[in-house]
Amino acid sequence: MIKKDKDGKIDIIGMNLEEMVTTFVGLGLKKFNATQVFDWIHNKMVFNFDEFSNISKKDREFLKEHFYIAQLTFKTHQISDDKDTEKFLFELSDNRLIESVLISHKNRHTLCVSSQIGCLIGCDFCATATMTYERNLSASEILLQFYYVQKYLSERGERLGNVVYMGMGEPFLNYDSVIESINILNSPKGQNFSKRNFTVSTSGIVTGIEKFTENESQVNLAISLHSVRDDRRTEIMPINKRWGVQELKKALINYQKKTKNRITFEYILIDDFNCEYSDAFELADYLRSFSCLVNLIPYNPVKGKIYKTPSKSKQREFYKLLKDKNINVTLRETKGQDIAAACGQLKAKKEMENGTEN
Ligand code: SF4
CATH class of the missing domain: 1.10.150.530 (DNA polymerase; domain 1)
Structure with a gap:
């Protein structure tokens, strides 16, 4: 571009x-x-x-x-207690800050990249949404996140295995730069990184899903779902007012029909909100039309937010209810909470350089 x-x-x-x-x-x-x-x-x-x-x-x-040559200056690096999650803070040429997260499981490394500085979607559970939205990242600023971490891993003889667009920002609101970064990383003369190893995660921008369906059949798609009831989903994800759960479902059915790709659904478990028996049954019903994987993610606390994480037994019960309904489901262990690198916790701040994140 x-x-x-x-x-x-x-x-x-x-x-x-x-x-x-x-x-x-x-x-x-x-x-x-x-x-x-x-x-x-x-x-x-x-x-x-x-x-x-x-x-x-x-x-x-x-x-x-x-x-x-676009600049991405490394600022800080934090490693979680369990050593599986590493968070990188970078400064861009206009002094703005972004974060990327490296998640490792044995020798399998996944990089979660940011696509925007801040986010306009305003999901109520998300720390990024509390930042002021600044701008889209350019393709080069997305690529440099990858290159920095790839070089970091290469020093110990390892390489990235997957890239997920799940960091700061809504990737489909920066569609062209996101896709360009994927195409460049996929280039045989560059990293030759398979398109199958990318996942773009959206809050449910239906126009973006439609474009993606037509043009990007090899890249994986993930949806931040979190509820299949319009009233509840709208409460935590204002984007649901624009595209409700049935309209989203229609676009996803079309996506799957055309691409045959399995869809990943992210579902944050929030206590007393979306993880009761009835929620599991409604969710299973919604997902019946799809070949999919559901990632259940226990809510990661964000300072100033009222939401709570359900107990372990409640998490397991919800998981079991879906399993019993033949849904392909995983219950994620919470990773990186101690360094605020878990899902929904990214919030690049100047203060972090001084260790005073709040
Ligand atoms: S969860 Fe994603 S889409 Fe929603 S506000 Fe946070 S960064 Fe934006």
Whole structure:
């Protein structure tokens, strides 16, 4: 995706190979220069023109005149007590902050990336929603989250296995940059990261689901559901006023018919709200039409929110009720709560640099 800064310089990380070739040739450079630069950035993960050693000094200077390299500066890194969750705080070139979370299980590593600074959706249980919404991230800012963590893992001989768009922001409100980042990571000349290993999670933007259905049959889709009753869902997810649960269901049935992909449903268990017997039966009924996996996520407390986590026995009971209805379901262990990296807890703040997050 061609993006320029205020000086007219092009964001070189955010271009796919085709765009790079066309732009380079248009500027009088050689086609193979584009392949070389793409390899430095997206395969070798080098983000400094001066280090592109197979490009002549003259051409490197020319590149600097016409292109810029987006910045993502590492600020802090926190590791949960169980060592399975790591949270990274990054600063962007405009001093805004974002977070990414690395979740590891044995040698399997999943990166949860942010797609926006803040979020306009306003889910009531979510810490990100309490931040001021600032802007969408560019494709390059999404890619740099991946590259930073991939390099971090490579130092111990490991690699990312999956990427989930479940960090700060609603990915379908930044559709083009999200898809461009996936396409670039999928490029055989770059990371060659299989599309099957990406999951985009939405709060239920039906227009985004429709576009995704038409164009992205290989990328996985996850839905933050949390209730199948319109009144309840609207209470915690205002987006439900725009697209209610039946309209969402219709779009998802169409998605599955076209792509044959299994859908993941995220369901946060909130005490005295959405995890009674009747909720399990209604949920099972709603899901009957789908080939799906339901992730039950015990609510992760967010300061200032009234919601409570159900007891372990209540969580297990809800899980069992769904299991008995032949629903493919998992009950997640709560991970990363101690570093506020669990689902719904991301809230990049300046104060975190001083260890005074609230
Ligand atoms: S849960 Fe996701 S969509 Fe909802 S406010 Fe938080 S970041 Fe936005």
